[in-house]
Amino acid sequence: MSLDHIKIVPMSEEHIAALAAIEQQCFSTPWSAQSLREELEIPSAVFRVALVDGAVAGYMGMQDAGDVAYVCNIAVSPDYRRQGVATTLIEAQCKIARLMMIRELSLEVRTSNREARALYEKIGFQYIGTRPHFYSHPSENAEIYTLYL
Numbered sequence: 261m262s263l264d265h266i267k268i269v270p271m272s273e274e275h276i277a278a279l280a281a282i283e284q285q286c287f288s289t290p291w292s293a294q295s296l297r298e299e300l301e302i303p304s305a306v307f308r309v310a311l312v313d314g315a316v317a318g319y320m321g322m323q324d325a326g327d328v329a330y331v332c333n334i335a336v337s338p339d340y341r342r343q344g345v346a347t348t349l350i351e352a353q354c355k356i357a358r359l360m361m362i363r364e365l366s367l368e369v370r371t372s373n374r375e376a377r378a379l380y381e382k383i384g385f386q387y388i389g390t391r392p393h394f395y396s397h398p399s400e401n402a403e404i405y406t407l408y409l
């Protein structure tokens with residue numbers, strides 16, 4: 261499928277309600293609209309939204325910490341999965357990160373999250389190690405991945 265219909269834009273107030281709804285659909289401890297809104301005020305936070313035919317399909321946020329950026333979250337609405345939305349978001353964030361002289365993108369993912377791990381591995385993230393009992397609700401290990409830019 262062509263990816264031309266996916267547009268990546270900076271997150272703004274108009275996206276917050278739709279993104280909070282996607283969070284509810286995706287996670288056992290979803291970010292609230294308020295916590296998403298707070299990211300708009302943080303200079304080191306780089307949040308981008310994917311629009312498909314104008315509709316909010318997903319988002320990705322990262323936190324600039326010098327040489328490294330930490331991926332806070334990436335989520336795609338169940339209605340828009342397997343269309344390359346997450347891949348497009350990650351590629352767009354990588355472009356921004358390189359311009360910011362960031363050398364690595366680092367993230368954690370639940371061990372059982374096979375979809376996300378497949379995504380990261382396909383893009384070229386390298387498995388770094390395991391952080392035991394990192395998550396709660398339910399308790400689970402985190403797998404750490406890094407993409408070298």
Ligand SMILES: CC(C)(COP(=O)(O)OP(=O)(O)OC[C@H]1O[C@@H](n2cnc3c(N)ncnc32)[C@H](O)[C@@H]1OP(=O)(O)O)[C@@H](O)C(=O)NCCC(=O)NCCS
Pocket residue numbers: 286333334335336337340341342343344345346347348368369370373374375376378379380382
């Ligand atoms: C993981 C997630 C972000 C993927 O989003 P997406 O837009 O569907 O991903 P893409 O279409 O860009 O997929 C790219 C590749 O990832 C892998 N992938 C994605 N979903 C997959 C699935 N359900 N099963 C197996 N592999 C999958 C595939 O390799 C896929 O390439 P392909 O479609 O050519 O086979 C999405 O499933 C999601 O939002 N999940 C819930 C939230 C979440 O777990 N976020 C990650 C937190 S660490």
